[in-house]
Amino acid sequence: MSFTEKNHNGVAVSSSEFDVHSEDLHLQSKVRSLRLLDAARAAATTLALLMGLVVLGISGNSIYVYNRSHSTDVAWLSAWPSSAAFDFKPTVALVAGSSLVIIANLIALTSHHTTIRSRMTDLRLHTPITFSAPFVGFISALVAIILFYVADSSATKDTLTSWSCRWRHLSTASPAPKFASLCSASHAAVDLAIILIPVEFIAFVLAGWELKVERYTAAYAHARKTPSPALS
Known part of the structure; x- marks a missing residue:
């Protein structure tokens, strides 16, 4: 939130959303970095959400x-x-x-839509949301892939993927399943789930970086507004 005030020369000066003068170039730089990190985290989160929706749709189908x-x-x-x-x-x-990926990233996006200033008023609330959402998404994608390959490697039991791919060249009449389509869809879901792992990890790293800059900016802005003990 911005407002204007007059400096000692009577010239209107815009104050930053941290209630300090816009003449503070260092703070302006940190705020810009914070907004860029927030936008990058939101982009990674949105991408992970969309990929999770596709994986859920394919697997559910x-x-x-x-x-x-x-x-x-x-x-x-x-x-x-x-x-x-x-x-x-x-x-x-x-x-x-x-x-779980979809739920976690929806929560993460709600954190993105709160204003930067409101986050800084209570970092204790923002911190668990910032970290837990991408972390849960990362772990969920990783565990899903591990469980998939552990079960799919069985020499005694078939899976939906192994069975449909084995019979993918078989022509079947409705209502029998189209094994070729099921095979392709299964591989597409697994490939997307694998790609989800680094995407969620990137979102997690960006969240940590953003929180670090956020804490520094909040402390710096508070120090700027607090009068020095030597001058009081």
């Missing part, structure tokens, strides 16, 4: 296709392996992980 086609199977002509030989956890891990 794969589960829907499986449930729909599995329910129409007859005992002697099944498009899917038996439950004992089929592991559904990798796809569920992607759904759960992407859901």
Whole structure:
């Protein structure tokens, strides 16, 4: 929030949103850096949110296709392996992980839309939001990928990805699943989930950097407004 005041020469001077004179070039530089970091964090957060939505949509649709086609199977002509030989956890891990990513990044974006000045009035509240949101997103994406590959590496059970890719060249009639489409979609979801890991890490690093600059700027602005004991 800005306002104007007159200096000793009677000239109107714009005050920064930290209530100090705009003549303080060092503070202006820190405020600009803070805004750039905030914008970069918001961009990384928005990208992670969109990627999480895509992963959730693809994985959720794969589960829907499986449930729909599995329910129409007859005992002697099944498009899917038996439950004992089929592991559904990798796809569920992607759904759960992407859901947590979406929630975490939505929370992070709400933190971005608060003003810089209001954050600085209570850093104790802003700090956990700044750090926890991208951290939860990063851990969620990482755990989802780890669980996916651990389950997908099984030599005794098929997964939705391994089964659909094995039979991707098989032509099936509706309502049987289109294995080629399921195979491509499964790989796309995994690839996006992998890319989510560095994107969330970048958002986490930017949040830490932003908080460091924010603390310094708040302390500097407070020092500028506080009269020196030697002059009081």
